[in-house]
Amino acid sequence: MRILRFLLRKEYLQIFRDRFMVAQMLLLPVIQLAILANAATFEVKGARLVVVDEDRTTSSRGLIDRFVASRRFQLAPAPVSTRGADEAMLRRQAGAILRIPIAFERDLVRTRAAQVQLVLNAEDGAAAGVMLGYAQRIVADYADELGATLPGASLAMATVRAGQPTLDVRTRGWYNPELDYRFYMVPGILVQLVTMVGTFLTALNIVREKELGTLEQLNVTPITRGQFIAAKLIPLWSLGLLGLAIGLAVARFAFHVPIRGSVLLVFGTASVYLLAALSVGLLVSTMVETQQQAMFVTFFIVLVYLLMSGLFTPVRSMPTWAQWIAQANPTMHYMEIMRGIMLRGAGLREIAHHLAVLAVCAVAVFTLSVRQYAKRAV
Amino acid sequence: MITPRKRMRRPPSTLGAFVTKELHHILRDRQTLAILLLMPLVQVLLFGYALRTDIRDLRVAVVDPTPDVATQRLRTRLAATARFRLVTVSPTTKVLPELFQRRTADVAIVLPTSFASTLGRGDTAQVLLVTDASDPNTGTTMQVYVRSVLADFERELEGARPRAGAPIIGIASRMRFNPTLESANLFVPGLIALVLTLVSALMTAISLSREKELGTLEVLLVSPLRPWQIIVGKVVPYLVLGFAITCLVLTAARIAFHVPLRGSVTLLLAESVLFTIVSLSLGVLVAARTSSQRAAMLGALVGTMMPTALLSGMIFPITSMPGWLQPVTRIVPARWFIVIARGIMLKGIGIEYLWRETAVLAGMALLLLVAATRSFHAHLD
Numbered sequence: 194m195r196i197l198r199f200l201l202r203k204e205y206l207q208i209f210r211d212r213f214m215v216a217q218m219l220l221l222p223v224i225q226l227a228i229l230a231n232a233a234t235f236e237v238k239g240a241r242l243v244v245v246d247e248d249r250t251t252s253s254r255g256l257i258d259r260f261v262a263s264r265r266f267q268l269a270p271a272p273v274s275t276r277g278a279d280e281a282m283l284r285r286q287a288g289a290i291l292r293i294p295i296a297f298e299r300d301l302v303r304t305r306a307a308q309v310q311l312v313l314n315a316e317d318g319a320a321a322g323v324m325l326g327y328a329q330r331i332v333a334d335y336a337d338e339l340g341a342t343l344p345g346a347s348l349a350m351a352t353v354r355a356g357q358p359t360l361d362v363r364t365r366g367w368y369n370p371e372l373d374y375r376f377y378m379v380p381g382i383l384v385q386l387v388t389m390v391g392t393f394l395t396a397l398n399i400v401r402e403k404e405l406g407t408l409e410q411l412n413v414t415p416i417t418r419g420q421f422i423a424a425k426l427i428p429l430w431s432l433g434l435l436g437l438a439i440g441l442a443v444a445r446f447a448f449h450v451p452i453r454g455s456v457l458l459v460f461g462t463a464s465v466y467l468l469a470a471l472s473v474g475l476l477v478s479t480m481v482e483t484q485q486q487a488m489f490v491t492f493f494i495v496l497v498y499l500l501m502s503g504l505f506t507p508v509r510s511m512p513t514w515a516q517w518i519a520q521a522n523p524t525m526h527y528m529e530i531m532r533g534i535m536l537r538g539a540g541l542r543e544i545a546h547h548l549a550v551l552a553v554c555a556v557a558v559f560t561l562s563v564r565q566y567a568k569r570a571v
Numbered sequence: 572m573i574t575p576r577k578r579m580r581r582p583p584s585t586l587g588a589f590v591t592k593e594l595h596h597i598l599r600d601r602q603t604l605a606i607l608l609l610m611p612l613v614q615v616l617l618f619g620y621a622l623r624t625d626i627r628d629l630r631v632a633v634v635d636p637t638p639d640v641a642t643q644r645l646r647t648r649l650a651a652t653a654r655f656r657l658v659t660v661s662p663t664t665k666v667l668p669e670l671f672q673r674r675t676a677d678v679a680i681v682l683p684t685s686f687a688s689t690l691g692r693g694d695t696a697q698v699l700l701v702t703d704a705s706d707p708n709t710g711t712t713m714q715v716y717v718r719s720v721l722a723d724f725e726r727e728l729e730g731a732r733p734r735a736g737a738p739i740i741g742i743a744s745r746m747r748f749n750p751t752l753e754s755a756n757l758f759v760p761g762l763i764a765l766v767l768t769l770v771s772a773l774m775t776a777i778s779l780s781r782e783k784e785l786g787t788l789e790v791l792l793v794s795p796l797r798p799w800q801i802i803v804g805k806v807v808p809y810l811v812l813g814f815a816i817t818c819l820v821l822t823a824a825r826i827a828f829h830v831p832l833r834g835s836v837t838l839l840l841a842e843s844v845l846f847t848i849v850s851l852s853l854g855v856l857v858a859a860r861t862s863s864q865r866a867a868m869l870g871a872l873v874g875t876m877m878p879t880a881l882l883s884g885m886i887f888p889i890t891s892m893p894g895w896l897q898p899v900t901r902i903v904p905a906r907w908f909i910v911i912a913r914g915i916m917l918k919g920i921g922i923e924y925l926w927r928e929t930a931v932l933a934g935m936a937l938l939l940l941v942a943a944t945r946s947f948h949a950h951l952d
Binding site for chain 1: 742773896
């Protein structure tokens, strides 16, 4: 016990002596949250729209006004021709081109149906799909509005409305009624943070001793492997929880992200997950010789874990084989737990299944890494 | 020890020897090299096959307090829709929290009482659509799917006539440059940027700070090598490695996903060399400013990898970012490179459209090279 206490003191001193590291450790969550929470969104605001209005009537101008009024689009200086609009898109000056053909209004009045053309710059992928959704909405709303104002509309309306069964569909989005993307991303970012701190720092910390030769020295002292591992893991474990606490505070007070479940449960599950993350770090440290190798191996592992965890894309959209892999991924389970607690206010009962898998993973990786470590050190 | 010293007298071969030494360093570390080659391939695989956002299997719960002919028809209709799977039918909404918490349902359709008779009278029946919106994107998409099924159902109702009231405005839409929104086409340019940053910035930062930490940099300092030669010697091997990996990613993506390469390959490769130089200079800068390998790694991660992944438009479109963040992305080199790479690969445009982005990258390269050499100098003194 006494030896462990000394070792722990040494570790804490070593960690906190490196001011740069400590500063980065504490600043990292804040910076990451600030950037990620704001940058990680697929919402589109003020996309540049080039309009080629060949109709030039009240109706066509009305449609353009609706596009601008939605604030989803902003008008780019208008080239008159289709050629000019094409050129603007090649130069990235236009995100979308709306072409309203001649006879737009005439068709609307005569046949009650007309068509417009929308070309989207799909170079940005996700944004193009989102823009199309907005445009469909705007155009549909405008069509409804026109129903009342277009010549001859009110008459048709009156005859139809009477006696027609209709559905009035109301929608409600549970847990995130305002559809704030940040509420969804922030728990994920916190998971990422805990993962990075846990694995990277552990692997680097141990390999550093290896590289500098101090590990050899420790091996010839009466310190047991258990003491050594405990002395290495406990400080980093507490550091991971500290990072999480800072991240949570920033999320709660700076970004007003709700924490609907119990904070105690957040830290309890984090402790279990950290054991798994730290063990992965320990395992990596037994496999490599230099810090550079440790860095790359950890980076590779963490990247795959995070991508397969549902951080950016839903696990349920993955092909079946990938979903099976994801089931074995502790990060995925922890992601579910964090989102469950923070967003849905889940209690222990609701997350029990994920927590059980997580605990099994943690114990398994921990046992494996300790055994591996003992083997290497002999 | 003596022979190499003699050879070092003549400057050109001095540099050559130094570059060879660095190359040996890289090639000797099989593990790192394997990961550097494996990582891009695994990423191509993951991004291309596993990371999708489309929803193929939607689990629907129906709350039907008074089952009748109409609700039965709606339920059959839902069950018959390919994308939907009816998981449960319940008389009350009490089960919903449990269903959503356990994540066994994604959407719940709450039907009113006496659905059939309301519709039979020609009245409006109120339907409530509850979605798990914790993921707003998926939540919105699911709403759209269910609404379209409900709209079809409404159209088929007895006594329904075509809605002549509001006119219909159709949208003929076209996704230009990537008609099917194939994700592989979008991520490959970003992936090249990410891998190049990893190889050049991170590796250089670590390898330089390693020499610093181990004290071998001091040895280099007293050698006849000039500071710029040390930097060039450190940088050239990674330039070669980065070039090889770019070719590897492009080939893999073309074979596996038939990613288009509509513009000039030569231009694309030249631009990636330019981008690599920028990243390498950043790596040298980070190494010069930090004191330990660990600090250099963290610095390179936070200073180069994170901006490349998040602020370059690789995953999240820049136009979606808040107003204050958009100007910040302008100092991220990868942002410009991704515009260039996408332009060449997807749009098939040439330098006449991309000279502005190229100029920005070239400017950054020049500025960073000077800054890196300077800060290296400062360290020497």
